[in-house]
Amino acid sequence: NAGVTQTPKFQVLKTGQSMTLQCAQDMNHNSMYWYRQDPGMGLRLIYYSASEGTTDKGEVPNGYNVSRLNKREFSLRLESAAPSQTSVYFCASSQDLAGGWNIQYFGAGTRLSVL
Amino acid sequence: GNSVTQMEGPVTLSEEAFLTINCTYTATGYPSLFWYVQYPGEGLQLLLKATKADDKGSNKGFEATYRKETTSFHLEKGSVQVSDSAVYFCALTMGNQFYFGTGTSLTVIP
Numbered sequence A: 001n002a003g004v005t006q007t008p009k010f011q012v013l014k015t016g017q018s019m020t021l022q023c024a025q026d027m028n029h030n031s032m033y034w035y036r037q038d039p040g041m042g043l044r045l046i047y048y049s050a051s052e053g054t055t056d057k058g059e060v061p062n063g064y065n066v067s068r069l070n071k072r073e074f075s076l077r078l079e080s081a082a083p084s085q086t087s088v089y090f091c092a093s094s095q096d097l098a099g100g101w102n103i104q105y106f107g108a109g110t111r112l113s114v115l
Numbered sequence B: 001g002n003s004v005t006q007m008e009g010p011v012t013l014s015e016e017a018f019l020t021i022n023c024t025y026t027a028t029g030y031p032s033l034f035w036y037v038q039y040p041g042e043g044l045q046l047l048l049k050a051t052k053a054d055d056k057g058s059n060k061g062f063e064a065t066y067r068k069e070t071t072s073f074h075l076e077k078g079s080v081q082v083s084d085s086a087v088y089f090c091a092l093t094m095g096n097q098f099y100f101g102t103g104t105s106l107t108v109i110p
Helices: none
Strands: A004-007 A010-013 A019-025 A031-038 A042-049 A064-068 A074-078 A087-094 A110-114 B003-006 B011-014 B019-021 B023-026 B032-038 B044-050 B056-059 B062-065 B075-077 B086-094 B097-100 B104-109
Touching (some): A019 A031, A019 A087, A031 A064, A031 A074, A042 A064, A042 A074, B011 B019, B023 B086, B032 B062
Parallel strands (some): B011 B104
Antiparallel strands (some): A019 A074, A031 A042, B032 B044, B086 B097
């Protein structure tokens, strides 16, 4: 019963490098999300996908791209990493977007450092 | 716009003490409100929720009541345990908008 699985758990990049964070859920959820968590700032939404085939920007989308590959998988790509993107990244999923159905289930996170 | 403001920490309590973590929100409509908990090295997990005014969410001895008149959703527990040590996040969802508070770190000492 895996829930939401994120890979990798840790990553160190040099400025300008690119990488893709992977996320997969096995709960047959329609909606998926990417957040970043920074000290003193809580969680901030980067992108979300309401359903397979759709993606939308959240609060802090600049410097990121996403792909909803299928219903299970939602990846986050950093095309040219910057030190400001050093953070802990969380993927989450929920049955649906709306109201009380939006109970989000989180992965364990990816700790990313950009030097 | 919509937002969530929660009490800053860190909070340190002795075992069996009473806990309150304040959360207030700003919303243009009728949001659903949540408390999530994050244990060290893990992702967030739902603690409790309320989807309309005057609803009370409860789980594992924690409670929170959705108060529309004061736009609040304060988290309470009558007697905390060492195992409750974690970071607690208040959250709001409405339509396609999702906001989390900054988190309140709780440490319970024996």
